[in-house]
Amino acid sequence: MELKDLVEQLKNKKCRITDQRMLFLETLINNQSSLMTVEEITELCQKTNKAVNTTTIYRNIELLESMDLLYALNVDRHTVAYKLLCHDHHHHHIICSNCGEMLPIDYCPLTPELVSLLKEKGYDLKSHSLDLYGICSKCQQIQEH
Amino acid sequence: MELKDLVEQLKNKKCRITDQRMLFLETLINNQSSLMTVEEITELCQKTNKAVNTTTIYRNIELLESMDLLYALNVDRHTVAYKLLCHDHHHHHIICSNCGEMLPIDYCPLTPELVSLLKEKGYDLKSHSLDLYGICSKCQQIQEH
DNA sequence: ATGCTTATTGCAAATCATTTGCATTTATTA
DNA sequence: TAATAAATGCAAATGATTTGCAATAAGCAT
Numbered sequence: 001m002e003l004k005d006l007v008e009q010l011k012n013k014k015c016r017i018t019d020q021r022m023l024f025l026e027t028l029i030n031n032q033s034s035l036m037t038v039e040e041i042t043e044l045c046q047k048t049n050k051a052v053n054t055t056t057i058y059r060n061i062e063l064l065e066s067m068d069l070l071y072a073l074n075v076d077r078h079t080v081a082y083k084l085l086c087h088d089h090h091h092h093h094i095i096c097s098n099c100g101e102m103l104p105i106d107y108c109p110l111t112p113e114l115v116s117l118l119k120e121k122g123y124d125l126k127s128h129s130l131d132l133y134g135i136c137s138k139c140q141q142i143q144e145h
Numbered sequence: 146m147e148l149k150d151l152v153e154q155l156k157n158k159k160c161r162i163t164d165q166r167m168l169f170l171e172t173l174i175n176n177q178s179s180l181m182t183v184e185e186i187t188e189l190c191q192k193t194n195k196a197v198n199t200t201t202i203y204r205n206i207e208l209l210e211s212m213d214l215l216y217a218l219n220v221d222r223h224t225v226a227y228k229l230l231c232h233d234h235h236h237h238h239i240i241c242s243n244c245g246e247m248l249p250i251d252y253c254p255l256t257p258e259l260v261s262l263l264k265e266k267g268y269d270l271k272s273h274s275l276d277l278y279g280i281c282s283k284c285q286q287i288q289e290h
Numbered sequence: 291a292t293g294c295t296t297a298t299t300g301c302a303a304a305t306c307a308t309t310t311g312c313a314t315t316t317a318t319t320a
Numbered sequence: 321t322a323a324t325a326a327a328t329g330c331a332a333a334t335g336a337t338t339t340g341c342a343a344t345a346a347g348c349a350t
Contacts, residue, residue, distance in 0.1 A: 014296095014297080014347095015297075015298090016296090016297055016298065016345080016346045016347070017346075017347095018297090018298060018299075018345075018346070019345095020298080020299070021298080038336085038337090051299095051300090052299095053299070053300050053301080054336095054337090055299075055300065055301080055337090055338085055339095056298080056299060056300075058336095058337065058338075059298080059299085059338095062338095072222065074219030074222070074225075078308095078335095078336085080222055094263060094266065094268050094270075096268075097271060103266060103268070105259075105262060105263075105266070107258070107259050107262060109254030109275055113252070114250075114252050114277075117250060117252060118239060118250075118277065118279065121239070121248060121250070121282075122281065122282030122285075123239050123241075123248070123277075123279040123280065123281055123282070124279050124280045124285055125239075125277060125278070125279040126242060126278050126279045126280065127277075127278045127279075128275070128276065128277045128278065129274070129275070129276050129278075130254055130273070130274070130275045131273065131274050132259075132263065132268075132270060132272075132273045133270070133271050133272045133273065133274075134263065134268040134269050134270040134271050134272075135268065135269045135271065136267065136268055137266075137267030137268070140267075140269055159318095159325095159326080160326080160327090161316080161317045161318065161325090161326055161327065162317075162318095163316070163317070163326090163327060163328075164316095165327080165328070166327080183307085183308090196328095196329090197328095198328070198329050198330080199307095199308090200308090200309080200310095200328080200329065200330080201327080201328060201329075203307095203308065203309075204309095204327080204328085205327095207309095222337090223306095223307085223337090
């Protein structure tokens with residue numbers, strides 16, 4: 001996903017591109033492979049512009065969520081982390097438990113076997129999520145030292 | 146999972162079996178196939194004993210979580226739902242988006258293909274979750290009316 | 291470029307689920 | 321039955337998220 005695409009989608013919705021919003025979008029674009037908490041997003045934005053308010057970040061997160069452009073993962077009961085959602089093609093992720101990096105993988109567990117199993121049980125499948133958690137190679141190296 | 150097993154595990158940990166705790170455990174046992182919020186668990190307990198306090202429910206949830214006996218699913222940013230965890234054998238779930246029923250399915254997405262894909266990417270896999278969301282047959286019938 | 295309309299922002303205050311402190315109660319054991 | 325330590329209930333604290341509202345500023349029309 002590129003910045004200009006995001007901006008265009010927002011403009012189509014009559015949303016205005018303020019400095020703060022632009023900074024927020026840039027931050028998401030520049031960290032597309034990382035899950036970030038509200039706090040982390042805010043801090044990154046504030047590196048460029050100290051005036052960005054947490055409330056504004058919350059509101060922009062809400063906006064992108066409502067447009068289905070944001071992936072939200074409940075890291076634990078107390079923490080939600082976000083990243084831009086990629087609709088280019090269906091895929092799943094492997095998530096580094098240490099640094100939060102998300103690597104898309106071209107593998108889908110929805111085999112014919114599984115689909116027929118679900119039909120058998122009378123379920124009408126609507127969606128599915130497969131999340132793999134591990135330690136990325138970078139973090140493995142760091143941990144070895 | 147049966148009530149007596151739960152009770153025994155708690156006794157082994159020097160936990161005391163109070164009326165409130167017993168009620169909490171019974172509620173989980175009697176609803177093993179449903180995800181329930183704190184509020185729902187509390188209400189169910191209070192049907193039997195009005196004196197059960199929400200704080201007590203929170204503390205007992207924390208206890209079972211710390212013993213890895215409780216499955217917690219973040220339904221949305223504002224809601225966590227719980228159910229007893231079944232360690233009998235490895236499996237995943239299909240969850241009814243309407244009533245919260247969880248049906249265990251004997252299918253695991255960790256194919257050799259996937260495992261080698263992850264090795265290739267340098268990831269050290271620690272855990273994984275596969276959740277399938279759909280509408281159960283009961284809820285389908287209700288929705289048709 | 292200028293002014294108008296209305297979305298967006300920042301701040302302070304409100305909210306609300308969850309957690310904590312502490313005195314009281316109660317299960318368990320010797 | 322008494323001693324002990326765990327568990328409970330209540331009220332208050334916490335802390336992330338949300339909301340109200342006045343001030344600001346983006347984007348459009350002129």
